[in-house]
Amino acid sequence: MTSNVISAGRAQLLEHRAIAVLPREFRIAMLDACRWVHVMPGDVVTRVGDPGDGIYGVATGAIGMLTALGIPDLTIGHIFCPGEWFGIDPIFTRLPRNATMSARLPSLLAHLPMAAVERLGSEHPEGWRHFGVLAIRGAQAATNLAADLMIPDSRRRCLATLLRLAGARFATPERRPLLAPVNQLELGAIANLSRNSVNAILRRAAQDGLIDIGYGTITLRDADALRWIVDEA
Structure with missing residues (x-):
């Protein structure tokens, strides 16, 4: 992991809209206290039941979330994309990860360790409120997930889910x-859809030039058009 890679990742997190509302001084202090971790596909970052050892920001790549708050055979429910932070709850609840x-x-x-979270919360007058903003962002993501799953039309629900998993539900990165x-x-x-339904929806989107279907990935070629189908069509 080179210094250039870390510098680029730091810049991505520093200016991303997920924390851009926080004072720049606090954002810089957060990133100064982070340690940088490189993970490969399939690597587990945290497990259900682990102690809350701090919070994580995604500089590059994508991190999938499998919640324990559901049925045993549940699949991943959300993907955290570059600029987003996860693992916030335990710094407030002191409970194991769920x-x-x-x-x-x-x-x-x-990775911002718990000791650094505690220090920043003490050193900055509104430090804990700033961490609370990150927690609210997480709650908003959960609300958006639930709202998209309530879309009755299968095509719009599928494409809304696809946009969310690419980090492009409300804006195009x-x-x-x-x-x-x-x-x-x-x-x-x-998206709570059958494989046949998803295949038909994606095939149509690919024929329209909106996506490319790859091995284990779906590339969005025109996120704005997909969003229009979901929200305006």
């Missing part, structure tokens, strides 16, 4: 390629 997080792509993570690191079977399970 989700297993694993890499879906080669990923660079910023600048990074390229813009992809969701899931296969068609996983997408169907996440």
